[in-house]
Amino acid sequence: SEPRVGASVETVRRVVGLGGEVVVASGAGLRSGILDGEYAAAGGVIVADNAAAVAGADVVLAVRRPAAAELSGVKPGALVIAIADPYGNEAALGEIAQTGVSLFAMELMPRITRAQVMDVLSSQANLAGYRAVIDAAEVFGRAVPMMMTAAGTVPAARVFVMGAGVAGLQAIATARRLGAVVSATDVRPAAKEQVESLGAKFIAVEDEEFKQAETAGGYAKAMSAEYQAKQAALVAAHIAKQDMVITTALIPGRPAPKLVSAEMVAAMKPGSVIVDLAVERGGNVEGAVPGEVVTTANGVSIVGYLNVPGRLAATASQLYAKNLYAFLETLIDKGSKSLAVKWDDELVKATLLTRDGAVVHPNFGGAKAAGDKPEAASAA
Known part of the structure; x- marks a missing residue:
């Protein structure tokens, strides 16, 4: 289910240039359009499988968080850098902590200027927003742009984007490029100007709560029941x-x-399409099924594809590998060509989940490394 890979030909070449030895599991890049021979030509060493790749490793670069059993051959204190999906997976974090590795979650990278090139949420969400519109257009079964022909005029499709973060803004831009009439909504007031700058109409209840609905980090706050x-x-x-x-x-x-209720779906026209990009986290749409396209009784298709960035694996891997390399580069002393992690660096502190046999991230203090039953962790 994961076609992406954590290294591109370019990043393998760069790590080798820094004095590292890069070991790649055979076939790791195949579904991202990268052959073993290309990695080898860049200086990589090809081995039989993942177990052989992690054996003796100082650093493991992965797309998703490996299971603890997959890390049995790494060196004590090795760095594992991946999209760790820590929320709700505290038990798995505890198991990984017991292996002694230092696990870094790339999706917890702070949104500061020096970390922009490491922002996996942005690089992958950007592609997800693009692909969502392409998938919607494919399922829609009608033309998207307005077409004036001798046989009559085809009206432009109407596209509504809910959530104007990175994925939403790219969805807006893509739908506009295809010729759709686009509108969008978001609870963050800063999104209004961004939406309108892309030529879309902004839809929202703009009251006092709306004006305060953004965290210092730029994320949406949970809104009150009254506002909802x-x-x-x-x-x-x-x-x-x-x-x-x-x-x-x-x-x-x-x-x-939950943004779209069953009643809202029932009010839509037959042939309409909804793409739920949040389906892996429970979904924004009532009736969405992870991994499936569901057609309702009134003829509305609800698309719940999983791992949407992975549907553009070659491009997603290229960007993700660059994110990983940019972070890894900060952990290497170029003079001695050795690992030199600055444990007090704000990037390290924000992303480090486990170290020295313990779960160390403050948001996941309930996860136990010594085999205790994990407690519920704070999602602050």
């Missing part, structure tokens, strides 16, 4: 007129907020 009700009424009337809806709303560490 007002927003839902506005959105319900708008959704009924749409041909395609793309939902992208996620709040870090929490289940995805």
Whole structure:
């Protein structure tokens, strides 16, 4: 289910240039369009499988968090850098801690200027937003742009994007490129200007709560039940007129907020399409099924594809590998060509989950490394 890979030909060449030895599991890049021979030509050493690749490793670069059993051959204190998906997986973090590795979660990278090139959420969400519109257009079965022909005029499709973060903004831009009439909503006031700058109409209840609905880190805050009700009424009337809806709303560490109810889906026209990009976190759409396209009784298709960035594996891997390399480079002393982790660096402190047999990230203090039953961790 994971076609992406944690190294590109370029990043292998760069790590070798820093004095490292890069060991690649055979076939790791195949579904991202990278052959073993290309890695080898860049200086990589090809081995039979993942177990052989991690054996004796100082650093493990992965797409998703490995299981603890997959890390049995690494050196004590080795660095494991991946998309760790820590929220709700505290037991797995405890098991990994027992292996003695230092696990870094790339998705916890702080949103500061020096870390922009390491921001995996942005690089992967950007592709997910693009692919969501392409998938919606494929399922839609009608033309997207307005077409004027001798046989009559085809109206432009109406696309509504819910959530104007990185994925949402790319979805807006892509739908506009295809010729759709686009509107969008978000609870963050800063999103209004961004949406309108892309030529889309902004839809939201703009009250006092709306004006305060953004965290210092730029994420959406959870809204009150009263605001959600007002927003839902506005959105319900708008959704009924749409041909395609793309939902992208996620709040870090929490289940995805339900934005589209069964009643809203029932009000849509037959042939309409909804793509739920949050389906892996519980979904924004009532009736969405992870990994499936569901057609409702009134003929609306709800698309719940998993790992949407992986549907563009070659491009996703190229960007993700660059994110990993940019972070890894900060952990290497170029003079001695050896690992030199600055444990007090803000990037390290923000992303480090486990070290020296313990779960050390403050958000996951309930995860136990010594075999105790994990407690519920804070999702602050």
